[in-house]
Amino acid sequence: MNKNWKIPLAFIILALCFSCKDENKSRIEELSDFEIHSNEDSLNIRNNEFANYPIDEIHSNFKTTYKDSLDLLRFWRKSAFSTLDTINADFSSLKIKKLLSDYSDGDKGITLGRVYTSPDNLFKIVIGRGESCGAYCNPYWISEIVFANGQIINDLNFKDIENIYLMPDGKYLIKEKSFGRPAAVYSETTTSATLISFEGNTINYHRFNYNYPKYNEIQNDSIYNPSGKLSLSQEHFIETTQYLTFNNSSKKLSYGYATDFSYCCQIDSIYAYTGEFEYKNGEFVHLTEQKKYIKVD
Known part of the structure; x- marks a missing residue:
C-alpha cells in the first residue's frame, strides 16, 4: 500500500472528528x-x-x-x-x-x-x-x-403550594403559604387552603364558611376573596405559633394564627385564634374556635 496517501487520509479523519465535536458543541449551546x-x-x-x-x-x-x-x-x-x-x-x-x-x-x-x-x-x-x-x-x-x-x-389564584389532597368526593384541597408587606411598617405570612373541583374545562372554587376577625370597618367581604379560600394572616412581630394542618385520615383541618388591630384601628392588642374544620358532605364545616387576648408590650 502506498504510504503517500495515508497522510492526507489521516488529516481527513481528524477533520471529521473535530467537525463532529463542533457540531455537538453547537447543539449543546442551542439547547x-x-x-x-x-x-x-x-x-x-x-x-x-x-x-x-x-x-x-x-x-x-x-x-x-x-x-x-x-x-x-x-x-x-x-x-x-x-x-x-x-x-x-x-x-x-x-x-x-x-x-x-x-x-x-x-x-x-x-x-x-x-x-x-x-x-x-x-x-x-x-x-x-x-x-x-x-x-x-x-x-x-x-x-x-x-x-x-x-x-x-x-x-x-394559587401561591406557594405545599400539598394537594384528594378528597373522598373527588374534590381537591390545595394547601398554600405566602408572605407580603401590606404596609411599610410591617409584613405578614399567610397560610391558606383552597377547595376546588372541575367541570370539563372549568375550575370550581368551593368557599370556606369562616367568619374572619373584624373590627369597625374590617369586614369579611367576598370581593377581596373571590376564590373563597381560607386565608389566615399573621404579622411578623407576633410570636404566637402559626399553622394550618390537614389530617388526611380524620379529614380535619386545624389552624392557629394571631392578628393585630393596632395599625388600622388604634387598639393596642392582639388576638390569637385556634380552631378546626371537618370535611363533611363535600364541604369543610367549621367545628370550633378559641380566641385568646394578647396584650402588646
Whole structure:
C-alpha cells in the first residue's frame, strides 16, 4: 500500500472528528436555553448542565422530568413577554432576563417555580413567584393548571403550594403559604387552603364558611376573596405559633394564627385564634374556635 496517501487520509479523519465535536458543541449551546438550574427537589437533567435556565429555584412534590422543565420555561417566557408587553420568540432567556432587569416598572420576573401534581396524576399546578418593587418590594404569584391531556387553565389564584389532597368526593384541597408587606411598617405570612373541583374545562372554587376577625370597618367581604379560600394572616412581630394542618385520615383541618388591630384601628392588642374544620358532605364545616387576648408590650 502506498504510504503517500495515508497522510492526507489521516488529516481527513481528524477533520471529521473535530467537525463532529463542533457540531455537538453547537447543539449543546442551542439547547442551553432549555436546561434547568434547580435545587435538590428537582430532577437533574442532561448531565447537571443548567447554565442558562432562567428560574433560580424549583420545588416539586414529585421527580420532575425534562418536559416539566420545558413547561416551566414556556410559563416563564409567557409571563416575561406579558410584563415587557412584547412577544419575540427569537429572544433568548438571557436576553429576556436582561430586559426584565432594566424594566422601569420594578417587575423583575419569576425567579422561583413550583410544579405540584395531584395524587391521582390528573393535573399539575405550575406556580411562578416573582418580585415587584416600588416604594418597597412585594412578591407576586402567577399560576396555571396543566392537565395530563395537555389542556391548560390560566389566571388562577394559587401561591406557594405545599400539598394537594384528594378528597373522598373527588374534590381537591390545595394547601398554600405566602408572605407580603401590606404596609411599610410591617409584613405578614399567610397560610391558606383552597377547595376546588372541575367541570370539563372549568375550575370550581368551593368557599370556606369562616367568619374572619373584624373590627369597625374590617369586614369579611367576598370581593377581596373571590376564590373563597381560607386565608389566615399573621404579622411578623407576633410570636404566637402559626399553622394550618390537614389530617388526611380524620379529614380535619386545624389552624392557629394571631392578628393585630393596632395599625388600622388604634387598639393596642392582639388576638390569637385556634380552631378546626371537618370535611363533611363535600364541604369543610367549621367545628370550633378559641380566641385568646394578647396584650402588646
